[in-house]
Amino acid sequence: MRKDIKFYGKLFSGCLRISAFTFGGGYVIVPLIKKRFVDEYGWVSEEQMLDYIAIGQSSPGPIAVNTSAMMGYGLAGLPGALVAVFATVLPPLVTLSIVSVFYSLVIENAVVRNVLRGMQAGVAAVVLDVVIDLIAAVTKSRRAVPIVLMAAAFIAAAVFKVNVALVILTCAVYGALTVVKARRKERDNGHS
Amino acid sequence: MVILKLFLAFLQVGLFTIGGGYAALPVIQNQVVETYGWLTAAEFTDLITISQMTPGPIGINAATFVGTRIAGLPGAIVATFGCILAPCLIVLTLSMLYKKYSSISYVRGVLSSLHPAVVGLIASACLSIVLQALFPVVVSLSGLDIAAAVLVAAGIFALKRFKVSQITVILAAGALGGLFYSLVERF
Structure with a gap:
């Protein structure tokens, strides 16, 4: 372009x-x-x-x-x-x-x-x-985690009126933890 | 210097509004009604009504509205500039970081877990937009605006089936709705 x-x-x-x-x-x-x-x-x-x-x-x-x-x-x-x-x-x-x-x-x-x-x-x-x-x-995608995240964010915003920035921050922390966990698992598998 | 005050007031509106839309209202009210007394409470309500009727973010609408009334067009421009200055600087910094790091697997992992959440948030906003359109006064069976329901259904049909452009759908709904509601009021 x-x-x-x-x-x-x-x-x-x-x-x-x-x-x-x-x-x-x-x-x-x-x-x-x-x-x-x-x-x-x-x-x-x-x-x-x-x-x-x-x-x-x-x-x-x-x-x-x-x-x-x-x-x-x-x-x-x-x-x-x-x-x-x-x-x-x-x-x-x-x-x-x-x-x-x-x-x-x-x-x-x-x-x-x-x-x-x-x-x-x-x-x-x-x-x-x-x-x-x-x-x-x-x-x-038929994967459970994204569907649950989507539903949870929807309910948090639509029903409980949680500030969207807070919802995003929470999901970001969750995402970071998942990545760290996946990395650790990979490394452990590599060592064994 | 009223121009400088306008700038500083809306700098705060831009900086302290996180999450967009109605999160801005208390900040705007605090600055414009309580701190500086530029608008009365009744005028502030008018401002909200106007913001809903006109396009654009409520922060910019408020900045232009207050700016014009206090110091004419220069006031509007300065207040609007104040409102977007801090957010733009922050977002540009984030954009640079995004460009640099978005392909790294850690960042990618975090962002990809945000996507479904963002879709959920958009769906929540969509729900309130649809409810507002279908039930203008109160959400109940008798409060359903049948004409609006027909317009929404016809709009979706036109978008999905015939790939009509979004702007055409919005304008056509405005024309048909305007005609219909005006006729109903007349007779």
Whole structure:
């Protein structure tokens, strides 16, 4: 992949469009990133995307900004990160600076409210569509540990409202312990 | 210097929000309502409503909203820059480490045990998005918004079966929903 003007243009417009349609919180970027950068462009693997999201979530700041910064850096170093972050910040910056001037008009407008209610259903469909694929990818492995981790994280967040950074940290510690244990076992087998 | 205060306030919002989304609310409230009194409690509620209606992270939305009201466009830009500065520096550092070490088996092992957890977290967020869309007021059988349920089902069908683009689905749902709910209100 050549890092020419065309590449940065695609990165910029991709991130811009993703950010412009991220209604209702950081996670909505996941389906949009997956479709555009994983499935369509093939610039990022699904593994890498999940890495970016895991790291983006557990460090401070908006998830959308963190994730696009990581992706931009992964694709093209510092210039890539700057382009991706700029494109991600631009839509909310422009929208909000217009809306904040006459926001009471927007909030109280019935048509705006109705269109947004419809869009909320559209966003729900988009997120659900990709979440089904992601869950299928985990269960397809038929390994117990990932399925249990997935269910536990879901219950922790959905039922007990545990902070996501804490969930990720716990799983990271668990993962580290597993790796250490596997290493030790390997070494012991090597000696015997 | 109000511009400098804006910058410092949102620097803290960016730095002390871990986990994204609504984790940001108490930090924003603390800075914007309690510490500086830039917004009243009622205006803060308006800000949350606007954030839900407009795209983008709530931290950026809040920064732009407060910045514009306090010091116009320069205020919006400075507050937004403050909000993303610390997170970007931290994430760039992590990106460098990731690029260097992600192929090492230890790191790989940790990251791969994070993947199913991340999927679980995304599914949890998805659940609340879907519930919010289907049950706008209260989660009960009578609270089900049938029109929204039809839109969600049609959206999934269009995405899975016909590979319609996501943005088309969101815009079409907005147009159809807007038309339908407005007609219902009219009659």
